[in-house]
Amino acid sequence: MSDEEFYELQPTILPEQCNATENLDRVAYLAQHAIINWPNFTQCLPNCGLCTSFTSEPTYMVFNLLVIGILLPFISLCGLFGNAISAFVYSRRAMRSSTNSYLCALGCSDNAVICTAIFVFFIDSIRRYSLRLSIIYGIFAPVVYPAGMIAQTSSVYFTLSAALDCFVQVCLPERFHRFCSKISIAKITILSVLIFSVLYNVPHFFEAVVLECWHAQFLSRSLEVCPTPLRFEPTYQQIYYKYMYSIFLAIGPLVFLVILNVFIIGASLLKSKNGSSNGDNMALILVVLLFIKCNMVALILNIFENRLQEILGWKMNYVVDISNLLVVFNSSFNFVIYYKFSAPFRHTLCQYFATGDSKNDSKDSSPTKCIVKVSTDGQKASISSYANGNAERSVSTYFEYLDPRCPIVQQM
Numbered sequence: 001m002s003d004e005e006f007y008e009l010q011p012t013i014l015p016e017q018c019n020a021t022e023n024l025d026r027v028a029y030l031a032q033h034a035i036i037n038w039p040n041f042t043q044c045l046p047n048c049g050l051c052t053s054f055t056s057e058p059t060y061m062v063f064n065l066l067v068i069g070i071l072l073p074f075i076s077l078c079g080l081f082g083n084a085i086s087a088f089v090y091s092r093r094a095m096r097s098s099t100n101s102y103l104c105a106l107g108c109s110d111n112a113v114i115c116t117a118i119f120v121f122f123i124d125s126i127r128r129y130s131l132r133l134s135i136i137y138g139i140f141a142p143v144v145y146p147a148g149m150i151a152q153t154s155s156v157y158f159t160l161s162a163a164l165d166c167f168v169q170v171c172l173p174e175r176f177h178r179f180c181s182k183i184s185i186a187k188i189t190i191l192s193v194l195i196f197s198v199l200y201n202v203p204h205f206f207e208a209v210v211l212e213c214w215h216a217q218f219l220s221r222s223l224e225v226c227p228t229p230l231r232f233e234p235t236y237q238q239i240y241y242k243y244m245y246s247i248f249l250a251i252g253p254l255v256f257l258v259i260l261n262v263f264i265i266g267a268s269l270l271k272s273k274n275g276s277s278n279g280d281n282m283a284l285i286l287v288v289l290l291f292i293k294c295n296m297v298a299l300i301l302n303i304f305e306n307r308l309q310e311i312l313g314w315k316m317n318y319v320v321d322i323s324n325l326l327v328v329f330n331s332s333f334n335f336v337i338y339y340k341f342s343a344p345f346r347h348t349l350c351q352y353f354a355t356g357d358s359k360n361d362s363k364d365s366s367p368t369k370c371i372v373k374v375s376t377d378g379q380k381a382s383i384s385s386y387a388n389g390n391a392e393r394s395v396s397t398y399f400e401y402l403d404p405r406c407p408i409v410q411q412m
Helices: 003-008 022-032 058-090 098-129 131-171 174-180 183-200 202-206 234-248 251-273 279-303 305-332 334-341 343-353 357-363
Strands: 208-215 220-227 370-373 380-384 392-396
Touching (some): 058 343, 098 183, 098 334, 131 208, 131 279, 183 202, 279 343, 305 334
């Protein structure tokens, strides 16, 4: 019997020929806190698989390949492209408003969610087939996962900020618009959301530890990510993962969004009965509804994780994969909503990306009624037929949207 074989047969003994290292200290620390069982060793390295076990059930492997290996990357790539365009369009001068500032920030945070999701979900799913991917995952996972949570928290509150801003403009008197719907207020809110998102997710940076291990399949050194004792500390789980998550990321924001959406929809229906409508409001309503529906599964999983694990066992992996796909889909689909329901978004998009005749058609199309704010006396003016070069002004009390083909009237 060789020394290597002898070491592998001793599950509770550290090989005598192996010098004490930081890696072995980490193994002992995790074993002491019952995070892992004492592993077998090969070449003075613990065998990989201490903290990760891949399900080998054939049906699930096919399902995982289709959902996480094919659908998720395809949706992600489309979403990255769409969100980049959305952020670009909403950052243009013709589209400048408080609500659009939040939607621009949402496009950026959604792209961050997608990028981290590709790593955390897709790379994690296929790394079993590649030693290099296993090492890459081990190096970056302790940082990418918290970064993904920061991006997801930002997306939640950018969506909430946009809905709240829309509520102020649609449902509250004019004096509230003037104060709450300023670009400066939107910038402060966006910065505050980013700071809160980082601070709230700082604990995630201390939830993982990386171990160097021996990969039996590839017969080489690899890396494995294991949870720290903090992740399983009862008080930490109770306060941070149960109460704080429910209040700040799950039930709290979702309930608030539902309430805001009900008021916005009601006010929009009343205005539509008066012969006026706003496609931007409809786009935002649909963005919020999509967010609520796609995050319901993740909400249920996080709140009832232990109970579902007892009921479903390993089959819970199916639900987890669907939940992860819905999170990516929610971050990827907003561009379609903007393009379908927001006329200003389409017009601005055509101005920058349409070529030749398309631009001319956009400029020479039928007259568009545009309603803009006038700063001189606090009233509003309706500007019609501006596309033909002759603007006719008339006093109006209804604010719809600023079409990119209309003159920009700045508030003084």
